[in-house]
Amino acid sequence: MAEIAVPVVRNILQANERLASENRRRFDEAGIFVINLMSSPGAGKTSLLEKTIDALAGRIGIAVIEGDLQSSCDAERIQKKGVQAVQINTDGGCHLDGNMIQIALSAIDLTGVDLLIIENVGNLVCPAEFNLGEHEKVTILSVAEGDDKPVKYPLMFQICSVLLVNKIDLLPYTDCDVAKIRQTAKHLNPAGKVFEISCRTGEGFAPWLYWIEEKVREHRKNRTSSPHSDKR
Amino acid sequence: MAEIAVPVVRNILQANERLASENRRRFDEAGIFVINLMSSPGAGKTSLLEKTIDALAGRIGIAVIEGDLQSSCDAERIQKKGVQAVQINTDGGCHLDGNMIQIALSAIDLTGVDLLIIENVGNLVCPAEFNLGEHEKVTILSVAEGDDKPVKYPLMFQICSVLLVNKIDLLPYTDCDVAKIRQTAKHLNPAGKVFEISCRTGEGFAPWLYWIEEKVREHRKNRTSSPHSDKR
Numbered sequence: 001m002a003e004i005a006v007p008v009v010r011n012i013l014q015a016n017e018r019l020a021s022e023n024r025r026r027f028d029e030a031g032i033f034v035i036n037l038m039s040s041p042g043a044g045k046t047s048l049l050e051k052t053i054d055a056l057a058g059r060i061g062i063a064v065i066e067g068d069l070q071s072s073c074d075a076e077r078i079q080k081k082g083v084q085a086v087q088i089n090t091d092g093g094c095h096l097d098g099n100m101i102q103i104a105l106s107a108i109d110l111t112g113v114d115l116l117i118i119e120n121v122g123n124l125v126c127p128a129e130f131n132l133g134e135h136e137k138v139t140i141l142s143v144a145e146g147d148d149k150p151v152k153y154p155l156m157f158q159i160c161s162v163l164l165v166n167k168i169d170l171l172p173y174t175d176c177d178v179a180k181i182r183q184t185a186k187h188l189n190p191a192g193k194v195f196e197i198s199c200r201t202g203e204g205f206a207p208w209l210y211w212i213e214e215k216v217r218e219h220r221k222n223r224t225s226s227p228h229s230d231k232r
Numbered sequence: 233m234a235e236i237a238v239p240v241v242r243n244i245l246q247a248n249e250r251l252a253s254e255n256r257r258r259f260d261e262a263g264i265f266v267i268n269l270m271s272s273p274g275a276g277k278t279s280l281l282e283k284t285i286d287a288l289a290g291r292i293g294i295a296v297i298e299g300d301l302q303s304s305c306d307a308e309r310i311q312k313k314g315v316q317a318v319q320i321n322t323d324g325g326c327h328l329d330g331n332m333i334q335i336a337l338s339a340i341d342l343t344g345v346d347l348l349i350i351e352n353v354g355n356l357v358c359p360a361e362f363n364l365g366e367h368e369k370v371t372i373l374s375v376a377e378g379d380d381k382p383v384k385y386p387l388m389f390q391i392c393s394v395l396l397v398n399k400i401d402l403l404p405y406t407d408c409d410v411a412k413i414r415q416t417a418k419h420l421n422p423a424g425k426v427f428e429i430s431c432r433t434g435e436g437f438a439p440w441l442y443w444i445e446e447k448v449r450e451h452r453k454n455r456t457s458s459p460h461s462d463k464r
Contacts, residue, residue: 040272040273040354041272041377041381041385042272042376042377042378069384069385069386069387070384071383071384073380073383073384074384092361092387094326094355094358121357122384123356123357123358124273125301125324125353125354125355125358126326126355126357144274144374144376144399144402145272145273145274145275145374145376146274148305149273149274151303152301152303152305152306153273154301154302155301155324167376170376170405170406173405174402175432200407
């Protein structure tokens, strides 16, 4: 079993890297900043998208790719905000991959899009291993999940550029120690940023929005194709 | 890629079923009731174990197998309660499987054990596909994760005999509708039980403990070997 399984897994990861690079080239040509948004189920990915879209609408062109096992409820929530949202159903699969993003891109009109956010399947393990072609990985951790999660799921916290500690409105009712989260996250990824937010109250959103706007400006500037053409 | 990957996955699942059956036979011979405990990261699996051990200690012999990517902090928490706990590190793997349980069993003294609880890796997707030889699958959902989780991760809620809706002490501070969770869970698995609990306050534990004690009695009665011998 082991002799067969190991090379196959390696091939899958290599094939994925190739597709992710193709996606990245396409994003860079179009000058679109792309985020791969990951977390446990229910940490607040879709709520973050809703609040972020509300705050940036009109100033930044946004599109969303939603990854879920089967349902389309998240894409419907996002479409209500008036932005393009494409739903990928993995049919039970535990993470998105580069190929799924390529297929989803064929259903998105990238004209006028500055920011593409890909909401991965809710899973703190598998999505960390599959690049999608994104520029930055953003992880959300809800304080209700507890402060031991970075120690227990280290890869996810090692690879993310930004860690959003969400649901800080619940802090008075939990035993979660945010200083401990910050400490372990810094140990795993010294260059990573940590923002404390509440998608429920809107608290702490300013630094997160500022970070996105800076990144969008940077990627617009580095656009390698004429605006909005598709050179793929 | 697909032509190679599909048969390999099928072989893995078949090989796992064979190992799970061997584990089950061993549990039945020893008359031990075995639970496969699953949830998202941070839903409260280890806290549930701590409270359950406190309540049943002295009356029921308990052992625990802890599944984690790398750390041993959960097994250490359980050992402090004075019961045997063996830590499996999956080295990044997203679920436990029958083979890992077989290896862990070689490190457990089953003498006097009536109840074995296997705490799976925190993941609402992959563990649902791998039987370990357990008698019952128990899933924990924290109300902080939201009431849409059964719709979004249906397999996990379809296969569990018991759904524990945990952290009900947080209900006043969230938008979670437990009636909606119950409704979707019942639709996915009409025979499944749902218990509302708080591992923090201890609220709602009586029906859960009663369910375990009934099951332990039943399995003790059906023991096929002489008590505590290892016929494997």
